[in-house]
Amino acid sequence: MSITKTTAASPAAFEIKGSSFTLLVLCLKSSQLPELEKQLQAHLAKTPDYFNFDPIVIDLCNINQNDVKLDFKLLINLLKQHKLAPIGICNGNQNQVLAAQQHGLGIFADIAGLTKPKEQNKRSIHSPSKKESQDTSEPATPGSKENFRPQTKVITQPIRTGQQIYAQDCDLIVLAPVNAGAEIISDGNIHVYAPLRGRALAGVKGNTSARIFCLKMEAELVSIAGCYRVIEEKLPENIQGEGVQISLDGERLVFEPLLSNSTDNKRTVNWQK
């Protein structure tokens, strides 16, 4: 009894939350670690600070045959030397999963073909932050810029309850209604030239300058760079059911009418935690 009392009185020491992160994936094509070390060194020679203990997942899809031996201890040390923080594996076989667990690595759900390489790219990294650093320094691999060519995903059909659309590494434009119970997600901006009744999450990889635009604001939830707001009650008259743009100001989601002529007209709804 007294135990429950003390726990009730003292503030909670921890909280377990769900969250989603964008991670780098290292797709291994060979289990020969000396060769890997050689190539990594050559690769990172010009930009030794390319990685800053970035968490990384090791994808074993190319080397998960039963007879392949992989020394996890060596591999982990090797990656740490290059300022990478291995946190888990995916697409490993049973033995590899066991070995990885013994070395303190997590096991990610196998994703078919996520990093099945088509080109001779050593690394399969899709991360907006790395893209910027690549633009300023030297391009890491010829042709890797191809992967980052900005595109816009355009959806012309209604997005209905239970459906989810994700525009990876690009903006999302929807020309039909997004119904309640549907979810649209984008790494960039979201434009909905129709009623938005479902959930819209822009800049999910952390792009705080992403915005959400819609012609008829009836969303259940909006989020920019992880800062979200559940909309349970009606928004102010000039927002609810109107053309609206939503942006992020610090930790506040700012709702503005799309058709406001002057700044006086600009009444905003602040996001409060």
Add this chain to the structure above:
Amino acid sequence: MAKVIVVTSGKGGVGKTTTSANFATGLALNGHRTAVLDFDVGLRNLDLIMGCERRVVYDFVNVINHEATLKQALIKDKQCPNLFVLPASQTRDKDALHVEGVERVIEELKKDFDYIVCDSPAGIEKGAMMAMYFADEALIVTNPEISSVRDSDRILGILAAKSKRAEMGIEPVKEHLLITRYSPKRAETGEMLSVSDIREILNIPLIGVVPESEAILQASNSGIPAIHHQDSDVAQAYSDIVKRFLGEEVPLRFVNRQKGGFLKRLFGGA
């Protein structure tokens, strides 16, 4: 070329089987050879509503398992010589249906019929998936309430992604919104969603509105689809729907409140 039409909704109890029976009967009354298939394996109802439950000897699953020929299983309707019913099995579960078997039955029916109406079970499980998979057109049966509209929305999404047409990447399934159990009076007072509310959410063309009516219950219990009683509003609504489906332009009825005079109210229309 024969057309396959699925009658579906997601939600149960909205009037899929009633619509299947009346729609198929309407097509047959218009001179088209029509087969109506019950996909609700385990909980068959269509044969009851069509009044042929006593004549069920072989069923859909028997045909799929090669235990009977299609000819043996099809039941000829008492009223319309053009109409045939393929009942569902009562003793199996929905896993008894599989793509190859259903495809074979539908292909065989296509040779002999103009229209094949598939009565879908509720839900989004195997029976419902099988009923919609081969569809060319879909009647989305929706009641004027939010949970039904939401489920219809879900079904429309599945139809656009999981039908054979979607998988083959050819012209998508043609969707029609069919609102049943509509009461203009209650929609007017805001108790029910209005036709325009539903259309706005689902965003597909409306093929017709069937008013809430006691005639439906009577028809179901007597095993004669309501469309045969042409003096009732339900029968007229279903006849209009069939005509629109066949390409005729018919003005929308039963969406506005009847404000008839004193005498009409006293003696009633239907």
